Amino acid sequence: MAKYVRQLQYLLFLLPILAIYSLFTIYPLIKSFFLSFTNFDGYTKAYDFVGLKNYVRIFVDDAITSAISYTLFFTFGKALLVTLLAIPLAMILDQKFLTRNIHRAIFFFPSIPSGLLLAYIWGFILAPISSGILNTVLRELFNIGPQPWLADPLLAKLSTIVVATWAITGWHAVLYLAFLQSIPKDYYEAASIDGANRLQQIRFITIPLLAPAMTVSVMLLLTGGLKVFEIPFALTKGGPGYETYSITQVIVQRGISETQYGLASAMSIVFFVIVLAIAIFQVTVMQRREQGLQ
Amino acid sequence: MTKTSEKRLWIIDVLMLPAGLIAFFPFYMIIVNTFKTMQDAAKSPMALPSKWIFTNYVQVFQETSIIRSFWNSLTITTFSVVLIVLIGAMAAYPIVFNANRLTRFAMLYLLAGFMIPFQTTLIPLFQLMSDLRLIDKIYGLIILYMSGSVFVFFLMMGYMKSIPRELPEAAVIDGCSVWGIFWRIIFPLLKPITITSIIFQTMWIWNDFLAPMLFLNSSSKSTLVLQIYRAKSEFTVNWPMFMTLTVITLVPIFIFFIIMQKHIVKGIAAGAVKG
Numbered sequence: 001m002a003k004y005v006r007q008l009q010y011l012l013f014l015l016p017i018l019a020i021y022s023l024f025t026i027y028p029l030i031k032s033f034f035l036s037f038t039n040f041d042g043y044t045k046a047y048d049f050v051g052l053k054n055y056v057r058i059f060v061d062d063a064i065t066s067a068i069s070y071t072l073f074f075t076f077g078k079a080l081l082v083t084l085l086a087i088p089l090a091m092i093l094d095q096k097f098l099t100r101n102i103h104r105a106i107f108f109f110p111s112i113p114s115g116l117l118l119a120y121i122w123g124f125i126l127a128p129i130s131s132g133i134l135n136t137v138l139r140e141l142f143n144i145g146p147q148p149w150l151a152d153p154l155l156a157k158l159s160t161i162v163v164a165t166w167a168i169t170g171w172h173a174v175l176y177l178a179f180l181q182s183i184p185k186d187y188y189e190a191a192s193i194d195g196a197n198r199l200q201q202i203r204f205i206t207i208p209l210l211a212p213a214m215t216v217s218v219m220l221l222l223t224g225g226l227k228v229f230e231i232p233f234a235l236t237k238g239g240p241g242y243e244t245y246s247i248t249q250v251i252v253q254r255g256i257s258e259t260q261y262g263l264a265s266a267m268s269i270v271f272f273v274i275v276l277a278i279a280i281f282q283v284t285v286m287q288r289r290e291q292g293l294q
Numbered sequence: 295m296t297k298t299s300e301k302r303l304w305i306i307d308v309l310m311l312p313a314g315l316i317a318f319f320p321f322y323m324i325i326v327n328t329f330k331t332m333q334d335a336a337k338s339p340m341a342l343p344s345k346w347i348f349t350n351y352v353q354v355f356q357e358t359s360i361i362r363s364f365w366n367s368l369t370i371t372t373f374s375v376v377l378i379v380l381i382g383a384m385a386a387y388p389i390v391f392n393a394n395r396l397t398r399f400a401m402l403y404l405l406a407g408f409m410i411p412f413q414t415t416l417i418p419l420f421q422l423m424s425d426l427r428l429i430d431k432i433y434g435l436i437i438l439y440m441s442g443s444v445f446v447f448f449l450m451m452g453y454m455k456s457i458p459r460e461l462p463e464a465a466v467i468d469g470c471s472v473w474g475i476f477w478r479i480i481f482p483l484l485k486p487i488t489i490t491s492i493i494f495q496t497m498w499i500w501n502d503f504l505a506p507m508l509f510l511n512s513s514s515k516s517t518l519v520l521q522i523y524r525a526k527s528e529f530t531v532n533w534p535m536f537m538t539l540t541v542i543t544l545v546p547i548f549i550f551f552i553i554m555q556k557h558i559v560k561g562i563a564a565g566a567v568k569g
Binding site: 006007009010011013014016017018020021023024025026027028029031032035092095096097098099102103105106107108109110112113114115116117118120121122124125131133136137166170171174175177178223226227229230234247248251252255256261264265268269271272275276279 | 311313319327336381396403404410411419421440441476522540543547548551563
């Protein structure tokens, strides 16, 4: 009897999380899947099953196809840029130079405030008008006329990537730094006794030992990038046209503002599949790479 | 050896200076403009103020409800984070120290939903929140954020496995209850991972924009981030005023950063090395 009382007590510890998780994650997920096959509009009680119609509509809706391609472009662009910058930055911040701590703080700080705030701050710099700060600099220094940083389709896309990269590179550098500091110093000493120069040491010691950090960092960059919303929303509102429209913005717009619940749910399910597929593919490939390097 | 490397190291200082300046420039730019008049800011946005004024700061406190928004953000973040950490830690306890078929099933059930992005559940969640009358309620948002406890649960579970089993077992022999073991023995030992969890959850909730935008309508319930969003259209012409509002909202998170700096770095490292 006492044994059952004990088991029951243990169960009580699990109850809150099971309740919250079932109500706010699992139930909405199942419902999302269900709604994606209906024409439910959120108001009328009656709705019909429309089969795969919503899924077909995803691929003929210009805003949605544009959002999918922009989100993928943003995700891979940002992941590539951050990785290329964060690894050398971490190696530099690992050296014992005088202003090291100041530089660590400066590069890390942008990852602390909200993305919305950061994007608004950059809005003043990238303002396409001639009084925009970057345009003023270009005029004063190089006599270049105003560039439409946020109004030209390609420039707007690249601008959102640059802002996101500025914001998060320091954070990922800290992640790499943690791995750099765990590499035993005698590896380098042994290598230099064997006559390996600094570049060879980086190539054969540092890079292979950073491979696990890269798997984690790239996974965070990819899953985080796919969920992008605030930076393009605050910088460009999704424009020009639908050029910087994110998948999240589409779901909010089509689903909540326009109450096309069925269509937005189908979009959500497709989004989930994209996130899952990319995450699984990336982790598998990079873990294999880790083994190859070691 | 040390002399030559020291000589080489000051080159890094010199080379990193422009990189650091560029990285810091956006913050310099908004801070400097908060001390300018509108005309001064429009004429020379990058220069130091021709005449330093402090009226923008006074005006922000007088004309906006920034203090109210600050309290809303603080209330939402504090309650959410405390609940998330408690729920997450509690859930890991029976799964680690009382493994059986039932708790194993619970773990797999929680694991299954780990990768589900918030966006996927957004549409039904919006309906659910309005059915439960949780829209435009501070506590509604707190309840919603409690789903973050699944992430904390995984962190806690990983950490709890390193606690020797003999500790709770000895306590059972001494007649300690299931409840007592958790609060007196297990929970105090979780301090490092609790700090990491608090940092990550605080930063997420304090900075979140999507959920407050969707679930809080009235301006008296704005969070700081939401207020910035709403002020953007109000102050389109008055740049310095908007920048001042932004700078003031950066202050709390800056203080948080200074206090937590060491733990933040440790947290990232711990998360990365484990993952």
